[in-house]
Amino acid sequence: MSSGMRAEEIVPLQIDRMACTGHGVCAQILPRNLTLDAHGYPILLDALVDPDDGDTAIRMCPARALYWKGS
Amino acid sequence: MTPATLNSTGVQLLDSLEAAGLTGRGGAAFPSAVKLRALTRRRTGVIVNACDGELGAVKDGWVVANHRDDLLRGATIVGRLARGQVSFAAHRGSATEERLRRAGVDTLDVPGRYVSSEESSLINFAEGGLARPMTKRPLYIQGGRDSTGRRIPPTVVLNAETVWRIAQIAEHGPEWFRRYGTAAEPGPRLASVGGYVGRPVVIETQAGVPIGDLLAAAHTRSDAEYVLINGLGGAFAPIVAITSSPWSREGLARFDARLGPGIIEVLDPRRCPLDIVGDLLSYASGESAGQCGPCMFGVPELSALWQQFVRSPSARHRRALEVNLGLLPGRGGCKFPDGVAGVARSALAVFSDHIAEHAAGRCRYAARRSS
Ligand code: SF4
Ligand code: SF4
Secondary structure, X not given: OOHHHHHHHOOOEEEOOOOOOOOOHHHHHOOOOEEEOOOOOEEEOOOOXXXXXXXXXXXXXXXXXXXXXXX | OOOOOOOHHHHHHHHHHHHHOOEOOOOOOOEHHHHHHHHOOOOOEEEEEOOOOOOOOOHHHHHHXXXXXXXXXXXHHHHHHHOOOEEEEEEOOOHHHHHHXXXXXXXXXXXXXXXXXXHHHHHHHHOOOOOOOOOOOOOOOOXXXXXXXXXXXXXXXXXXXXXXXXXXXXXXXXHHHHOOEOOOOEOEEEEEEEEOEOOOEEEEEEOOOEHHHHHHHOOEOOOOOEEEEOHHHOEEEEHHHHOOOEOOHHHHHOOOOOOOOOEEEEOOXXXXXXXXXXXXXXXXXXXXXXXOHHHHHHHHHHHHHXXXXXXXXXXXXXXXXXXXXXXXXXXXXXXXXXXXXXXXXXXXXXXXXXXXXXXXXXXXXXHHHHO
């Protein structure tokens, strides 16, 4: 599946809250979509993330806590 | 779409449940026909939840105690549709667990923690894990892997009252069922009323009855002022405002409450309601399963901020509380933090006059206590 196709489907990014350890890498990669709370856990401001940036964040998350909805 | 494996009895049952408009009685009110149709697609395990997991809940145990044979019949009907193993979940050491064991059914003895009877907690526990929620990354009705990569077979969780209703609909038909309740919330339905009452009861009733009738059935004491509807996942309401309202979606909407698991807990009027809320939140902070950062830190923080706020309800303390409440919903692996935030928000609205008194350095309960 190409990124172009995914963009049209508008699949939201999701966070597995039990897996997330609050490393905050996601907020650095997706500053427009995510911010961190006082304890370093992500606040998802907008789940409709640029597909390529989203893929990068999913790859970089050390806890493998990020995923596209339904995957 | 009806799968080929379903015989005509199965097809008929699903059609009856749909015509009856049965919804899950554990609180989520999801249409049972939709849930059961989904589980006919593959061999699915069934867990009948008789844990009474919400604060003040007693009705699942009541169904086991009073309608055991109908419940078992309902479970057999569902088991046949799902073609999987059927087990019953009850809190460890409860009378309900004992009754289920004596009935000779496969019983899951779930630890008596608040979130341990959440749907995915029960599945986790049945699969040999801890009774803690799992991220709903897959829908467990289809099976899938949890956060750690462990394989979870397709499993469905149904509330005990729901399973009993399925047996009733199979026997009496959807028209009988729809004779009770309202068009939007049909069917006979259980309510549990307890707390500051003369006689805590489980009432066989229906949506649309005046809430005052339910309170009267439990001999609610005349000096009672407030109720908590549906425990830690629910909302508060003043009795004077709610007594003539119908027990229904519309009647409860103005208090941000729902029929949910049908619990009405009458608060003790001799205690400051702000203290009662404080106790609830402090209990809640001990019940976070400690898996998700926003819940593990956020719920205890809410409890501490609440104490601070009711001791001195300044604008600054209120803001700190609002920030915390804004960050709790939608950020846990289960809905526990959402429910707790809802209860606290409801308390802020319903007990605003008590908050004003505290702000003025008074509390009418302090006076009552010493008198
Ligand atoms: S990078 Fe991953 S583990 Fe870190 S905060 Fe973001 S989602 Fe959580
Ligand atoms: S949100 Fe809280 S109670 Fe729910 S799974 Fe996460 S830590 Fe446990």
